[in-house]
Structure formats: C-alpha cells, structure tokens
Amino acid sequence: MTEPLAVRELAAALDAADPLAAKRAEFDLDPAVAYFDGNSLGAPPKHVAGRLAAVVREQWGGRLIRSWAEGWWDAPVRVGERIAPLVGAAPGQVVVSDSTSVDLFKTLVAAVRANPGRDEILLDAATFPTDGYVAAQVARLTGHTLRRVPLDELSAAAGERTAVVLANHVDYVSGRLHDMAEGTAAAHRAGALMVWDLCHSVGAVPVRLDGCEVDFAVGCTYKFLNGGPGSPAFVYLARRWQETFDQPLAGWAGHADPFAMEAGYRGAAGVGRARSGTPDMLSLLALDAALDVWDDVDFAVVREKGLALGDFFFRCLDEILPGADVPTPRDHARGHQISVRDPGGEPVMAALHERGVLGDFRPPDVLRFGLAPLYTTYAEVLRAVTTLREVRESLH
C-alpha cells in the first residue's frame, strides 16, 4: 500500500531530528530488516564479536588460569556496577550472575527468610511465566502460600500474612509500566518486602530502585541491554539487606573467601553474596563489551525517544490501521514496546517476518513490536504498520 504522505514526511522529519541517530551505526543490523524484537533479544553492538574473540585469544588463551586473578573473578560485581546507574542504584548493590529464573529463586527465598512469621507470597498474576513457576517452587519449599493477584489489586492485597510481593515492572505482553514507587510503598505498608522483575524495563524506562526503597530486584541483560542471547541476569540487593542476605544457592562464588576452600559457608560481604557458582565469563564479558554503547548516552534522551517511537507507532496505526486493538497504554505508562492484538495470531507475525519486519508473537493473539531507541528508526515504525496492513489484507 501507499503510505499516507503526512506520516511518511513525519517519519523522515523525526529521523532527521533524532539525537540518537548516529547510534544505529554502532549496531550490526541487516539493512534489509526492520528489527522490532530488541525487547526480546537486543541487536549486537558491532564491536562485541571482535572483543569476544580477543577475550578468548588473549585472556583465556594468552593468560590461561591467571586471568581469574586478573579481572575475571571480580567481573560479576564490576559489570554489575555498570548496570547500577541504569536501575537507579548507588554502587555496590548490583551483581551479574546466572539467569533471571535462578536469580528470582535466590531473592525470593532470601526475602521470605528475611521476613519470618508470615506465610504468603503475592504475585502479579500477569507475570512472565517463569516468575510464577519459580515462586511456586519457593512457596512449596518454604511452606508459604502463593497467591496470584491482578496487577491493579496487588497493592490492596498485601496484608499481614504477606512476606513478599513479586511484580513485573513492565508487563511483557501489554508493555504496561507499573508504578514502582506506589507498589513498593504499598508492600512496605503491609510489612512485606518487595521484589521487582525488571526484565522488560531495564534499559527502556527510568528505574529508581534506591529512590523507591525497593528491597530486591532481578533483571535480564539480553533485551534492551543487548548483552547477547541468554546473557547473564543481574540481582539488586539493597544495601540494608546485604549483611543478612541468606540465599539458597549459596555456592562457592558467593563465599567470603572462596579460594580458602572452607568446608562451611560464610557469605561474602556486599552484593557478591548473591553469586552462586563459577561465573560464565565469555557471556559476561560479551555483556561487558555490549554495555559500552551506553557510555556516551543520556538515558533521558533514550527514554524520550522510546516514548516518541511509541507515540509515532500509535499515529501510524490511527492513520493506516484505525481501530487496531492495542493493549499497550496510549499514555506514557508503558515500556518500549507496542502490542497489537490480531485474531490471525502467529501466522500474521510469520508473514511479517517474511517481509522483513521482525517482531514476535505471544499467545493468545498478541503481536509485539519492541522499540529500541538506540537503533530503531521512525521510518521502520512506519514500515511495520504499513506491512502489518498489507499482511492483514493478504491473509484475511
């Protein structure tokens, strides 16, 4: 179809005025593809492949076992410090380790242990599934009850039985942004601890973990942080909880003196206590390299562009696909994704892929379009909506 002239010109004007336009050249992206899945797998910064090969040759090969003492062993905390500013954390509270699922298990068990005399875990009912699976296991092992509550009712649901509340900062299906300050305060008023899952918000929306007095948080690094497929997750432990953090995956890497090989566990001082086994160094150093793209970026500009891309997505829908069923909030209480319900389901997304527009599909009927301000253009947003209309016309 022909794109309406007004939005085509608007896209060009917005791209021309984009203060992040030069950033796209730092990423390895096929120019034939419009990539809308940075909310699931961020694109690789161009320098990562070479940096990783150099790590293998120079650090692993060249220095061999000596590299553990020359930066590797401390890398989980060092890389955590690079993520801390992106989540509003003062230094010493973020460590990179394991997967989100595993980190959730650690923090949930530690949270219920830190809040004894209560027997309930409250969970955002719309959570990404793994959080629910893990929370159910934690409840089972600790003798707690897991109660799933719609996000809007979480704050009111927290009560005197509630040990901990677990919620997603940005909903993975709708892209809706939850109020971290309000949710955390409500949990605290009930005497509960608050754990936030930041997977869909870190690198996209402003996160103020310290400012909201959050207790614990976990997040993933392979979405908006572009750390690579399955790159290790991170844990935030508020400083006030570190000394007593009592976690179930108490492996040797979290020990106060790991190379003393003591028979008994003594947790490390600081956030390193959230570590478990030997850290996965190649993936961690790929993430370390990928984080370089943030060094010269003002996060406020990133957020502003993410919202502007979303606003323009809505504008294009209004002009090209009026009446589209969009669960993503039109106001700015959202992350960097636009979701469109389509009764055609997964085949619609497959057809978009065939036409070079790469989003993804979430059951039962949601097409997700991630907006990565570091590389997504307004022209691509227009292309996505135009192509979606073409696909709908061809399939229906």
Next chain:
Amino acid sequence: MTEPLAVRELAAALDAADPLAAKRAEFDLDPAVAYFDGNSLGAPPKHVAGRLAAVVREQWGGRLIRSWAEGWWDAPVRVGERIAPLVGAAPGQVVVSDSTSVDLFKTLVAAVRANPGRDEILLDAATFPTDGYVAAQVARLTGHTLRRVPLDELSAAAGERTAVVLANHVDYVSGRLHDMAEGTAAAHRAGALMVWDLCHSVGAVPVRLDGCEVDFAVGCTYKFLNGGPGSPAFVYLARRWQETFDQPLAGWAGHADPFAMEAGYRGAAGVGRARSGTPDMLSLLALDAALDVWDDVDFAVVREKGLALGDFFFRCLDEILPGADVPTPRDHARGHQISVRDPGGEPVMAALHERGVLGDFRPPDVLRFGLAPLYTTYAEVLRAVTTLREVRESLH
C-alpha cells in the same frame, strides 16, 4: 639444575611415540609456558575464537531473534548429546545448563523428593566446598540432615535413613578416583539414590553412568572439556528418573511448551526438564565448538596417556625430588592430576608461575599439576618437576 639423562631421554621417546602428539597443535598455547592447570581451566582450542565471533556476527547479528528457532533453543540438549558418550550415557540423558552449583541444587532436591520417608543426605567429607554449601541448603530447605563422611566410609554409612548420597568421582585435592560402581551399588543397597559430581573426571577418566546405574550426576565443562572460563555445566538424569524429575529451579526453559506461556508449570519430557532459565548461548556455543577436538579421538587413548603422564611424573619425582609428599595414588586409581604437598605453600606455586610452569595451589599445602592428554607433553612434565626442585632450592 641438570635433568638426569635417563628421564630426559625417556621424555623425548615418550613424546615421539605419543599418538595424541598432533592434538596439541589444535590448542592455543603459549610455547613458553608449560600449562598444568587444564584440570581447572582447559586451554582454548584454536578455532573457538573465530567460531564464537561468527556466532555473534552470523547468528546473533545476522539472524537475530530467528536464531532461537534455528538451533539455539535446543542447543542445551544437543550439546548434552555430545557429552553423553564421554560419561557413558546413552542418548537423551545429558543436558547443558547453568553452573555446577546450581545443577547440584536441582538434582539434590529432586533426589530427596524422589526418595521420600528418609531424612538424611550423605556427603563425601572431602568434597569440593560448593557441593557441601549447596547440600547444606538443600538439607535445610527439605528438612533433611546433612552428614559428612570420609569417602572410604560412605558406602558403609548409607542406611535406612539415607535419601541420597553425593560424592565426587575424582577428589579435587588428591586426584584420587573413587569407585563409581561400588559406591553406587552401596547406596542402592541401602535404598538411597546416588548423585556423582564428575567435575574432575569428565574428559579424564572413563565414566560409566549407565553401566553403574547412577541416578543423577553433574559435571563441569571448563576443565578437561576445555569449554571456556565458567562454561555451563551439565546434568545427567538417568532415563528412569526423567518422567518424575521434580526440580526446584523449574524455570520456563524446562517447561513442556515454553512458548505457550502457560501460567502453570508442566515439566518437559526427557532430560530437558532439568533446564531452568534462558540458556546462556554464547558460552554454550563456545563449548559446542570446543567439543570438536574430541571428534577424532579414541577416549581409551586419552586415558592411557593421562595415566602415562602421571606415571612419568612419579618417575621424575623419584629421580629429581625423591621423598616428595604426594597424596595422589601411585596406582591408577586417580584422575589426570598429580598433587604434591609442599610446606612452602602458595609462594612455591607463585615461583613456579614466574618460571612459566602453571599449576595451581589448594590449601593448606597442595601444589596441583593437571595433566591434559590432548596437549600436555612428557617434556613439560619433566620441566615441571625440574622447576619445582629449582624453586624449592631457591626458597628453602
């Protein structure tokens, strides 16, 4: 010092006759260094750096999110199948996932759940520390008692209260090899399940998990399998336990239909049920590449050379450092390492490092020399012992 002529000539003759001599050229090793820490961090096969860079450029960059459906998602099981022959496992019983510490937690909890009505976990008292830390947490969460028993007494100690026995196949300090068939049979006679930690045996000694009717095992891939620093560990689930495997880190990657995003957990059929979160793909594919070096190798030859390197190490000690205190068994009940006690402790190993002989130190007084048959030479063994004598003479 001057090396005794006989051992110098013997080293040359042994290297000349080494059927694996050509393998060394496949590894990226500084020729000035004699590397004896392949039992802690295996050396990189030369092709890994390039393969990993290609994964970043072609799979992550070129195919982006599509790569998950084009081989990534199934890679943990596919790479597990490559490890299976090295641990005597028929197909479908090994999966690569997480760290050894995390995998131990999964298997121990699943093992005690699979053997109800018993309240004790028995642990090899000389275990690598992380196993003990994790077992203590499992005992605490499941209401079991953790009892630490010297390795030689484990079999007799298993009784009607014992739910599970956890032991190390090769002791990380002494290099001693435990009898897997006998230990497993003793656990089974007592009605207990048997979990083996293979970290120091996989890729070094013959492992017959199926043949010994082992229930569960875990192992690491960054030692003799050369997977890279902190490369992901593996879990062996005997087929008979898979259908009921009930693990605590039940994340979305172990779900029967992960992309259906179901609110309730249903474990996958098969060994994939031991997976937890999103797999760490770059590290996993580095391991995948590294495993290529085993493709054209007869494992019996690897074991034979590992023992011969050890025998030659003893011969050199006898000639050059008679009376050395060696906890490693002189008979062949050992892995591929020789340990030497030295009252000089860690400074002795530091001095060896300065002279280009890279082993490692374990408290209180053990110098460890790993023997990696794919790249260690007999001449290097002679150099290690000669250099050790020089260091001792200079320090004492």
